[in-house]
Amino acid sequence: MHEMALAEGVLQLVEETAMRENAQRVKLVVLEIGRLSSVEPEALRFCFAAVVAGTIADGAALEIVDVPGVGWCMSCGEPGAMDEVFGACPRCGGYPLQPTGGTEMRVREIEIE
Amino acid sequence: MCTVCGCGAGETKVAGEARDEAHEHVHVHDDGTAPGHAHEHGGAHAHPHGHEHRHHEHGVAGDLDYGAGPAGVHAPGMSQARMVRIEQDILARNNAYAAANRRWFDERGILALNLVSSPGSGKTALLVRTIESLKGKVAISVVEGDQQTSNDAERIRATGVAALQINTGKGCHLDGHMIAHALERLKPADESLFLIENVGNLVCPAAFDLGEQHKVAILSVTEGEDKPLKYPDMFRAAGVLLLNKCDLLPYLEFDADLAEANARRVNPKLTIFRVSATSGDGLAAWVSWLEAGLAAQRGKRAETVDGLRRRVAELERQLAAR
Numbered sequence: 001m002h003e004m005a006l007a008e009g010v011l012q013l014v015e016e017t018a019m020r021e022n023a024q025r026v027k028l029v030v031l032e033i034g035r036l037s038s039v040e041p042e043a044l045r046f047c048f049a050a051v052v053a054g055t056i057a058d059g060a061a062l063e064i065v066d067v068p069g070v071g072w073c074m075s076c077g078e079p080g081a082m083d084e085v086f087g088a089c090p091r092c093g094g095y096p097l098q099p100t101g102g103t104e105m106r107v108r109e110i111e112i113e
Numbered sequence: 114m115c116t117v118c119g120c121g122a123g124e125t126k127v128a129g130e131a132r133d134e135a136h137e138h139v140h141v142h143d144d145g146t147a148p149g150h151a152h153e154h155g156g157a158h159a160h161p162h163g164h165e166h167r168h169h170e171h172g173v174a175g176d177l178d179y180g181a182g183p184a185g186v187h188a189p190g191m192s193q194a195r196m197v198r199i200e201q202d203i204l205a206r207n208n209a210y211a212a213a214n215r216r217w218f219d220e221r222g223i224l225a226l227n228l229v230s231s232p233g234s235g236k237t238a239l240l241v242r243t244i245e246s247l248k249g250k251v252a253i254s255v256v257e258g259d260q261q262t263s264n265d266a267e268r269i270r271a272t273g274v275a276a277l278q279i280n281t282g283k284g285c286h287l288d289g290h291m292i293a294h295a296l297e298r299l300k301p302a303d304e305s306l307f308l309i310e311n312v313g314n315l316v317c318p319a320a321f322d323l324g325e326q327h328k329v330a331i332l333s334v335t336e337g338e339d340k341p342l343k344y345p346d347m348f349r350a351a352g353v354l355l356l357n358k359c360d361l362l363p364y365l366e367f368d369a370d371l372a373e374a375n376a377r378r379v380n381p382k383l384t385i386f387r388v389s390a391t392s393g394d395g396l397a398a399w400v401s402w403l404e405a406g407l408a409a410q411r412g413k414r415a416e417t418v419d420g421l422r423r424r425v426a427e428l429e430r431q432l433a434a435r
Binding site for chain 2: 095
């Protein structure tokens with residue numbers, strides 16, 4: 001359940017920003033979660049709802065932007081889509097693929113008022 | 114509870130004491146950096162991170178732009194919804210603590226390793242064997258992470274080495290902040306070996322950098338060959354894989370070559386050792402690898418010390434020339 005720790009990390013960033021901006025409340029939180037990151041979006045959604053209760057972000061909508069995995073194949077030297085960190089190259093079927101995108105776990109922006 | 118960073122809010126216990134005592138430590142600022150100055154909470158024990166003080170530096174996200182709302186205008190006294198860019202890694206805070214720990218280890222020539230595996234792979238037994246091989250040659254200290262009990266720290270202490278138990282309570286992993294606290298307690302010697310046995314869990318500890326030089330994953334041959342494929346994040350994050358309990362291979366259908374191939378499929382850069390903590394087979398190669406790592410950290414420290422000496426000499430020369 002490290003999604004709980006991650007949700008707390010999100011809340012910290014949101015609270016700091018909201019306080020700095022003198023916000024009254026947070027309406028929306030936008031995250032970017034890569035498909036190759038170690039986060040399960042549904043678990044994170046569940047934990048986020050639990051940790052924001054009673055905070056400035058209570059009731060805020062959570063938007064998770066899905067970032068597709070991209071890798072570079074060490075066998076054929078071509079870039080390709082990756083669904084799993086141990087996935088095979090879609091072009092030549094070789095291994096291993098070095099992920100070049102889709103590993104991010106970021107708070108992109110928040111909507112406040 | 115620390116009101117600045119909120120640490121100690123959970124059930125984490127360091128060596129049996131709740132982590133909500135007064136203390137000084139690094140606080141991470143909004144820009145994700147840990148400037149390393151100590152906040153006084155009336156605490157008694159000093160934090161080992163001695164870096165110079167920097168004031169809060171807020172990034173572009175700190176700009177107040179009243180024209181940035183959906184309406185593009187701002188009427189005094191009226192609230193309007195607006196978007197604020199944050200663009201920060203969710204783990205930025207942990208990563209800043211980890212970076213401070215790593216700098217601290219490097220400055221002192223300490224080799225720090227983070228041992229990760231499923232429960233029951235033989236981490237503690239391996240640690241005990243490793244300590245027995247090395248304890249005459251290098252100072253060693255150990256952090257033991259478990260949800261409950263101090264059984265593992267007691268096993269380590271029986272070898273004569275200092276060990277600190279961290280109980281994570283409901284938590285599933287150690288984090289950079291816990292390790293910063295552990296450094297205050299254990300005060301590892303310069304040029305020593307610092308071993309962190311993480312909570313037995315092949316999922317969560319992968320994401321949390323502690324400031325170690327390497328994660329060392331331990332897979333035992335009583336588990337499945339496909340474990341690196343089932344839990345790829347951990348095997349990707351590791352620099353070393355110890356395939357443990359190899360003395361049992363004659364009695365099992367475990368294909369060690371296949372397990373290694375699966376691990377390399379996830380992480381081609383893995384250094385793999387086949388070992389047995391019970392029989393001692395293969396441990397010599399692992400211990401040599403540790404000795405090489407210790408030598409490399411000593412070299413890093415010597416570079417830092419030499420660099421500082423050169424700077425002092427240069428400044429003294431400039432001063433004398435005045």
